[in-house]
Amino acid sequence: MKTGGELLIECLEAQDVDRVFCVPGESYLAVLDALHDSKIETVVARQEGGAAMMAEADGKMTGRPGICFATRGPGATNAASGVHVAKQDSTPMIMFVGQIGRRMRGREAFQEVDYRQTFGDLAKWVDEIDHIDRIPEVISHAYHIAMSGRPGPVVIALPEDMLTEVCDVKTGPRVDVAEPAPTSGAIESLASLLEGAKNPFLVLGGSRWTKQAVDQVQAFSEKWGLPVGCSFRRQQLFDHLHPNYAGDVGLGINPALKKRLEDSDLVILLGARFSENPSQGFSLFDIPKPKQKLVHIHSGAEELGRIYVPDLSINATPGAFLTEMNKITAAAKAKSADAEHSAYRAWTDELPETPGGVQMGAVMSRLREDLPEDAILTNGAGNYAIWLHRFWRFRQFGTQLAPTSGSMGYGLPAAVAAKLRNPEKEVICFAGDGCFQMTMQEFGTAVQFGAKLIVLLIDNGVYGTIRMHQEREYPARISATDLQNPDFAMLAKAYDGYSETVLKSEEFGPALERARASGKAALIHIKTDPEAITPTTTLTALRNG
Numbered sequence: 001m002k003t004g005g006e007l008l009i010e011c012l013e014a015q016d017v018d019r020v021f022c023v024p025g026e027s028y029l030a031v032l033d034a035l036h037d038s039k040i041e042t043v044v045a046r047q048e049g050g051a052a053m054m055a056e057a058d059g060k061m062t063g064r065p066g067i068c069f070a071t072r073g074p075g076a077t078n079a080a081s082g083v084h085v086a087k088q089d090s091t092p093m094i095m096f097v098g099q100i101g102r103r104m105r106g107r108e109a110f111q112e113v114d115y116r117q118t119f120g121d122l123a124k125w126v127d128e129i130d131h132i133d134r135i136p137e138v139i140s141h142a143y144h145i146a147m148s149g150r151p152g153p154v155v156i157a158l159p160e161d162m163l164t165e166v167c168d169v170k171t172g173p174r175v176d177v178a179e180p181a182p183t184s185g186a187i188e189s190l191a192s193l194l195e196g197a198k199n200p201f202l203v204l205g206g207s208r209w210t211k212q213a214v215d216q217v218q219a220f221s222e223k224w225g226l227p228v229g230c231s232f233r234r235q236q237l238f239d240h241l242h243p244n245y246a247g248d249v250g251l252g253i254n255p256a257l258k259k260r261l262e263d264s265d266l267v268i269l270l271g272a273r274f275s276e277n278p279s280q281g282f283s284l285f286d287i288p289k290p291k292q293k294l295v296h297i298h299s300g301a302e303e304l305g306r307i308y309v310p311d312l313s314i315n316a317t318p319g320a321f322l323t324e325m326n327k328i329t330a331a332a333k334a335k336s337a338d339a340e341h342s343a344y345r346a347w348t349d350e351l352p353e354t355p356g357g358v359q360m361g362a363v364m365s366r367l368r369e370d371l372p373e374d375a376i377l378t379n380g381a382g383n384y385a386i387w388l389h390r391f392w393r394f395r396q397f398g399t400q401l402a403p404t405s406g407s408m409g410y411g412l413p414a415a416v417a418a419k420l421r422n423p424e425k426e427v428i429c430f431a432g433d434g435c436f437q438m439t440m441q442e443f444g445t446a447v448q449f450g451a452k453l454i455v456l457l458i459d460n461g462v463y464g465t466i467r468m469h470q471e472r473e474y475p476a477r478i479s480a481t482d483l484q485n486p487d488f489a490m491l492a493k494a495y496d497g498y499s500e501t502v503l504k505s506e507e508f509g510p511a512l513e514r515a516r517a518s519g520k521a522a523l524i525h526i527k528t529d530p531e532a533i534t535p536t537t538t539l540t541a542l543r544n545g
Ligand SMILES: Cc1ncc(C[n+]2csc(CCOP(=O)(O)OP(=O)(O)O)c2C)c(N)n1
Pocket: 381, 382, 383, 384, 385, 406, 407, 408, 409, 431, 432, 433, 434, 435, 436, 458, 460, 462, 463, 464, 465, 466
């Protein structure tokens, strides 16, 4: 006989779960007790938003649901931020939430929340397990939903008294989901569209990618001479130094790339949904029918035609599509993507000069020289991220963790999960002073679990992105965008991390070297001038219109 908590953990073991992220709560003590005797590593975070973002990042990296446990009520609502990231990023994730005893339901008992209502819009599926013998069925169902079609988060509530009941029930088998694949007719139609196209363009995005699919997409682009763009925060899908790479189709797009996309006669969206940021505020292509011929390939059938009506819809994962597509011999001679790649290089080769003692251009150029190709870079939201998105050369799959939802605070928890999953790789978290303070307590989690990541904290003393918009819309009327910050280097030391403060560009390189050699979780506190609000403009220039 086993308790509901024990059965639940056995079910997760049967899914090959090796790590869960949580903040403990009395509502699910029976689960915590079962974890005590399990081989599963339990990573204790400091706030449920951090735990949920760690689980989301783990799901992004493995392609299987990242697992998070949160307590009822306030624990669950804190965790909502990570659930929302998983939703917008199409990441498989399961969040388990403690729930009040079944007999108290509906009385607004202590920390009672109706999870179906609360997470109805954030999660792909929400359920509550009322009968202990249905635990294996619900876990199996949750895995199928989280991973299949367009992946996403699932929330499962666990009534406290159900978890302490006992039963004699077996776990279910490990879940692997179906991979939708293209029909041969669809592949032939695409080949003939490609043969007839003068200016085709390929945009990559979404989830359900693998290293193999990323290799295959390179071969696909070479065979047909396709220029390739990566949608917002999906840059790890194509080697930026490949001669077919044309740049990122996101916020702050290269104007030459935007024009090139508009001038295309055939656009192929592979895995991407072309949401607000890549579509330039839904302005790049006409809705519902773009004037360009559109081919949309997505693993979720419901996404095909949701916003843009394609000329050809293909319901397939990137890997299944590319396996079939690459079997075709291109009849037409491969075109050249030289012009597009040159435009990308012209947009990113030279690092602009900006005001202040520390030039972010110098920081980026040092990182380009020093970091290995397989270093994992993480970020949240803020203008500091522009430097990373525009000037870092992503080379490999599995090197980027960034929320398309623009969720501040994501970079640090994502870096914790990344370093635990890839202890041999370098993990660099980019964070602004505002962004970092949303989840900075997870630096303690990094230290406790030996995640030796490096935070580059770009401290300009302002919520820069919002100040930028503010100066543009309401010049010289500063409202709620100034920050009085702590000494971040001292803070990292208090956590027993390694830290330094950098006030001049030339100090950055040596500080990075020492941080890498420190053998500790590290933080480099980089003080920048708020005037340097973007790589190409200043606050004063914005204020003066
Ligand atoms: C959770 C969350 N809250 C608020 C915002 C709105 N927001 C976007 S960027 C930003 C400022 C980021 O400031 P900082 O991290 O200091 O970066 P900077 O822009 O100064 O480089 C804010 C408040 C958001 N995207 N996410």
